[in-house]
Amino acid sequence: MDLHRTKKLTRTMTIEDEQGRKMPAVEVFAAAIRHLKKHFMEQAENRIKLQENEIRWVITVPAIWNDDAKEFMVEAAKMAGIREDKLSLAYEPEAAAIYCKQIRLAKLREQGKDATIQPFPPGFKFLVLDLGGGTVDITAHEVQRDDTLQALMEPSGGKWGGTLVDDGFLETFEGLFGKEFMTGLKKDIENAESKRELDNEIESKKKTIVGKSNPKADCVISMKLPFAMMAKTKSAQFKSALKGKQIEHKRDKIQIHNSILLTAFETSVSKIVAHLEMLLRKPELKRLDAIVMAGGFSESKVVQEEVKGVLKKYPRIELIIPEDGGLAIVQGISTSVPFDIRIHPVVHRVKSRDGSYRCEDIFKVFVKKGEKVIPGQTTASYEFYPSQSAREHQTIEVYKSEADDPPMLITECQKVGFMRFTMPNSYITGKTVSVQMKFGGTQVKVTADVNGLRGNEPMEASFEWL
Template sequence: MSLLVASIDFGTTFSGWAYSFKHEYHNNKDNIHTKNWPASSHISQKAPTVVLIKPDGKTLQSFGYEAESKYAELAETGDHKDWYYFRRFKMLLFDEKGVQRNVTIEEVGGKKLNAIDVFYHAIKYIKDDLVQTIKQQLTGEEFQETDIAWVITVPAIWNDAAKQFMRTAAEKAGIGKGKLTLALEPEAASLYCRHLPVNKNVGHSDASLYSFPEGTKYMVLDAGGGTVDITVHEIVSENTVRELHKASGGAWGGIKVDEEFEKLIDELIGPGSVDDLKRESMEEYLDLTQEFEIKKREIDPTSEKQVSIRMPSLFRHFAMIKKRKTLAELVTESKYSGKVGVTRDKFRLDKDISLSLFGSTTESIIDHIQNLLEIPIISDCSAILMVGGFSESRVLQHRIKNAFSQLHIIIPQDAGLAVMKGAVSFGFNPLFIGERIAKYTYGKQDTHLQTEKCSHAPTDLRTHSDGIMCRKLFEVLVEEGSSLKIDTVVETKPSAPIKRGQTSISKKIYASTNPNAKLVTDQGCRKIGKMSFPVDPHLFDRGHIYTTCYKFGGTEIEVRVRNDVTGELYTSTVDFLG
C-alpha cells in the first residue's frame, strides 16, 4: 500500500498538483494539500499550462508562471524567436479519430516539436515539484518516489488513444506503470463534492451532494479551459455512485471566450490583426492574453459596469496601415459604435458586448444539457454540479441558473480545484464509480465458416481446408450504452496459432457508433487499437487454447490472455496510438 496519493490535474489552461498521506486522508477527507504557485501579482493554487523549451528543442527552461515571465522577457528584446513556447496544447488530444504516437505540435511562433515530448516536460516538471515538496516536508524521514500512488486526470470524453498518450507521457516522465491511475475529471470532482457540506458552496444554494439520499440523480458539469465534460450519476450508497449515461460534451471551454475576443479585435481593426500582433510584438500579445484572462473572470452579468482592457500600442499602427484611419474612427464607424470605446490605452466594452463573448459557448452547453434532460433515464435529474475553472465564471453560473431554475445548481467554493482534489480521493477510493456506461460498441474482428445462415453482407472470403471462411466480421464485445460494472469481463472464444512455429498472436480492437455494424468495414466502425500475446510453439497441436479476456468498466480497457492448458495468465497492453 502506498504511503500517499498524489494527483496531477493537467488542464488546458491551468494545471496543478495535490496530495494526501494515507493516515491524513482517512482521518479527514478534506485534508488534501495543494501548492501555492507564486505569480507576479497574486498567489494561485494552479499554474498556467505553459512550457518553455530552449532553442535546442530538448531542454525544459521553465513551466507555468515562470515560463510566461521568461518568454515575455525574451520577447521584449526580440530574443524569443528560437525558443519553443507552448500553451493550451492539451486540446491536441481532443480528437475523435484518435491521436498518433509521433504527432507533432506547434508552439506560438509556428515551430513544431513531437507532442509526446512537450507533454512529458510538463508532467515531469509537476511531478518533480511535488516530490521535492514532500521531501522537504519529510526532512529526516525515509521517503522514496515509489511510496507515491499517482493519479492523473483526463476528460471523460477523451477516447482510448488520448488516454494512452497521456499515460505514455507520464511513464516517460518517470511515473511507473503500476503506480499510475487515470481518473476521469468529472468523476473525480463528483467524488470530492460528495463529502462537501452546504456551507462550502458558492451563492445561496441550500443543496449539496452530501445531503442527497440514495437514488438521487445529478449531472456533473465539468467546464474547463478547453472542453466541457458532462456525466450523469445516481447515488447508490454513501461511498458509491453509478453512471447513467455515457460521458458527453464538446470543445466549449473558457478558451472559446478568448477566441471570441480575438475575433472582435479582428472585426474592429481588420482581419489578421491579432496574428500580426503575435508576429510583430510577442511581448504585447502575451500582455493582452494575460490581461483578458483576468478580466474574463471579473465580468458580472448583474453589473452594468464597463470592462476595460489595456490595448497594445501596435493596434493604433495597424488601424492606420490597414484602414488608414485612427482606431477611434474605426470603432465609431463599426457596428460596435456606442458599445465599444477607445480611451487612451484601453478598450472599453459595455455589458452587452462583454457578455456576447460568452454567447456561443454557453449556448452550446445549455443546448446540450437540455437535450440530455430529455432522455428518459435522466429526466428526473435533481441537480447540476458545476466544477472546473470555467465554472467559476459568473456569466456561466448565471446562465445555467436561469436556464435550469427547476434544478438545484451546486457550485463548490473551489470549483476550479474540485477535479484536482477529487483525483486524490479517487486514488483512495477507485470503486466510487460502481458502474460506467460504454461510450461505443466495442468489438473485434472475427472469422467463421460460411453457412446458409450467414446474415451479413458479402465479405472477404478465403478458401480453407474446412471450407470457405467469412472474414472481417465484427464480433461485439460490449454494446454502446450498456451498463458496465467495474470488473466486467468479456471472454471470447479461444484462439490458436495458424501455423507451426508461430510465437505470437495479434488481435485488433474496433469501436463502432453504428449499432447495426456486422463487418469491421461497415460505416461507423473503425479500428482503434491492436494487441498481441506470446504463444507456446510446443502447444501448437493442442488447438484453440488461448482465451482472451477483455475487462471493461474501468477508466481504461484492460486485456488478459489465459492459456487454458497451463492456466498461465498474460496481461496484454492494447496499443491505441498506432
C-alpha cells in the same frame, strides 16, 4: 491539439509554438508530466518518508477523449518515468464529482446569498458540469449507502469551454485593429509580453460580462490595452473602426458595451445549454437533485445565468457551486491614515509623535471578496513604523469582512488573527519595516525585513489565527 478527435496518435505528431517551432507532441506532454512528478517528489521528501514505488499516479483527462488520446497520455507518462502498472487515468468530471461529494458547498440563489449544505447523503443524484478552458465535461452520479458513487450515464461533453469565448474576444479586436495585426501579435516574439497581458485581461473580464436578462446588462466593460496595441490606436484604421460602435478609446483603455462582448459567449453557451437540456430529458436523470458547476469557466456570470434559465423548467433541481471558486471574504489589517474631518469619525482621531493628527482603526484591504487567489503567488505588501513601546516584539492585527464593499473601520470587521514580528538587534530607530503576505494556501505566509539596512539580521515573522 485536438486529442479527442485524433484517430491515431504517434510520436511523429507535433505541436507548433508561437514562434513556429515544432516539437513532438508526446515529448511536450512528457516534459510537463516529468516536471509535475519531480515537483511532487521534492515536496513529499520534506514531509514524509515516501518511496516512488509506493505511489499510485493518477492523471485526469477530459471525459470526451477517446481510447487513442488516452493511450497517448499513457505513453507520455511512461516517457516521464511513470511505470504503466503504477498509473491510472481518471476522467476530470469524475474526479470533480468525488471532490464535490466530500466538501461543503455553497448554493447559488437568485438573491445572491449563499447557504451551506453538508456533503451529499446516500441516494443523492447530482450532475457535474465541469467547465474548463478547452472542454466541457459532464457526468452524473448517485451516492451509494457505502459512500461510493454510481455513474448514472456515460460521460459526455465537447469543445465548448472558455477558449471559444477567448476567440470571440479576439474577433472583436480584429475588427478594431485588423486581422493581420492581431495575427502578428500572436506570432511575433517581440509582442509576446503584450499578448500575455491581453490574454490575462480577457481572462479577467470574461467573469464580469453579464447576460441580456441581467439588470446590469446595460453597462460598459473597461479593458486595459497592452503596449503593442496602444501604439496602434493612433492609426486611421483604428479610429475609423470605432465609428458607429458602442466602443470608446480613453488613454490606455477601451470601453466596450457589455452587449458587444456578450456575443463572444454565444457559440459556447448555446452548445452547453443544448447539451444540458438533452441530458435532463434522459430517464436516468429523471430524479436529479442538483447540478454542480465546477472548473474555471463556471465562474462566468453568463454561463451561470443560462444554466439557471434551463433549470426554471426543473424547480426541484438545485444549482450548486463549490464555495472556494473565489475568495469569500475581504482580508486586511488595522492601520492609520492622515485624519480627514470630512470622512473620518472624530472618535478615532489621535495625535502622532510629530504633532499631526491621524485616524486609527482604518481597515486596509489586502484581498478583496471574490478576488481569485493563487496559492503561493497572490501577495500583499505593507510598510509600517515599529512601535517604540514594544520595540522587540511587534504585532499587527488581521481582520476580515463579509461585506461586498469593504468597510472603512475595523469596528465593522471581525478579527481573525495576528502577524507577529521579532525585531533584529541591528534595528535602527526610524527605519520602516516591509511586510509581505502570501495567500491562497492552507496558511498565510509572512516575511518581513527592515528597509535601508545592509546585511541586517533576518526578521522572524509569523501569522497566528485566533
